[in-house]
Amino acid sequence: MARAAETVSQNHLLARMSSADRALLQPSLKSVDLPVQHVLEEPNKRIDYVYFFESGITSFVALSAKHHKIEVGIVGRDGMSSPAIVLGSDRSPTENFIQIAGRGQRIPSGDLVAAMRKSDSLQLLLLQFAQSFLVQTAHTALANGRAKLEERLARWILMAHDRVDGNQVLLTHEFLALMLGVRRPGVTVALHILEGKGLIRSTRGTIEVLDREGLVEQCDGIYGIPEAECERLTGWRSPHMNRISQNAAQ
Numbered sequence: 001m002a003r004a005a006e007t008v009s010q011n012h013l014l015a016r017m018s019s020a021d022r023a024l025l026q027p028s029l030k031s032v033d034l035p036v037q038h039v040l041e042e043p044n045k046r047i048d049y050v051y052f053f054e055s056g057i058t059s060f061v062a063l064s065a066k067h068h069k070i071e072v073g074i075v076g077r078d079g080m081s082s083p084a085i086v087l088g089s090d091r092s093p094t095e096n097f098i099q100i101a102g103r104g105q106r107i108p109s110g111d112l113v114a115a116m117r118k119s120d121s122l123q124l125l126l127l128q129f130a131q132s133f134l135v136q137t138a139h140t141a142l143a144n145g146r147a148k149l150e151e152r153l154a155r156w157i158l159m160a161h162d163r164v165d166g167n168q169v170l171l172t173h174e175f176l177a178l179m180l181g182v183r184r185p186g187v188t189v190a191l192h193i194l195e196g197k198g199l200i201r202s203t204r205g206t207i208e209v210l211d212r213e214g215l216v217e218q219c220d221g222i223y224g225i226p227e228a229e230c231e232r233l234t235g236w237r238s239p240h241m242n243r244i245s246q247n248a249a250q
Contacts, residue, residue, distance in 0.1 A: 010054035028111040041096035056102015070181035076163030083130040162238035
C-alpha cells in the first residue's frame with residue numbers, strides 16, 4: 001500500500017485520478033526503471049505497454065522515409081507515453097525513447113484500454129492529456145518552422161527544466177542536435193549565445209539553468225501557450241514555473 005501511495009504522488013495523472021479509477025489500474029501497474037535510450041515504442045509497431053512517468057523524460061521523435069529525425073514532443077511526470085492508445089490506436093509512426101533516465105509505472109496497453117471502457121472519468125482525464133500533448137506538438141512544429149535556433153533551444157531547455165528536479169538538465173550536444181534537427185556545431189553556437197547572456201551554464205553532458213525568466217524572454221513567445229493549455233486541461237504546472245499569464249494563453 002505504501003508503494004501505491006508513493007506512485008500516485010509522483011505521476012500527475014495517477015495523482016489526479018479518483019480512488020476508483022486508480023483501483024482499476026493498480027492490479028496491472030508495475031514499477032520499472034527507465035534508463036537513457038530505452039525504447040518505449042518503435043515506429044508502426046504494436047504498443048505493448050503504456051508508462052506513467054514518475055521521473056525522467058521521454059522523447060517522441062518523428063522519422064521520415066529517408067530516416068531524417070526530429071523531436072516533436074516530450075513528456076515527464078506530467079503525463080504518460082502512448083497518446084495513440086488513448087486515441088484508439090495500437091501503434092504510432094513516431095519513436096518514443098527515454099531521453100533522461102527515471103522511473104515509472106508500466107501497464108499493459110490492453111489493460112489500460114479495458115479500464116478506460118469501464119470508466120468515463122478515466123477516459124476523459126487521459127483524453128485531456130492527449131489533447132494537451134497534441135497542442136505541444138503543434139507548437140513544436142511552429143517553433144521549428146518560425147523561430148531562431150537559440151529561441152528553440154531556450155524553449156526546449158525550459159520544457160525539460162519543467163519536468164526535472166533542480167536546475168540541471170543532463171543531456172549531450174549530440175542528443176540536443178537530434179532533438180532540434182540540426183548539426184552539432186549549430187547546437188554549440190546556440191548554447192554559447194545563451195551562455196553569453198548569462199541564461200545557462202553548459203558543461204559536458206549538463207545544462208544548468210541560471211536565469212529562467214531570461215530564458216522565457218529569449219523564447220520570444222514560443223514558450224507558454226502549450227504549458228497554459230496543459231494546466232487548463234489537466235491541472236499540471238511545473239513547480240519551476242511562475243504562473244502563466246493570461247496573455248500567454250491568448
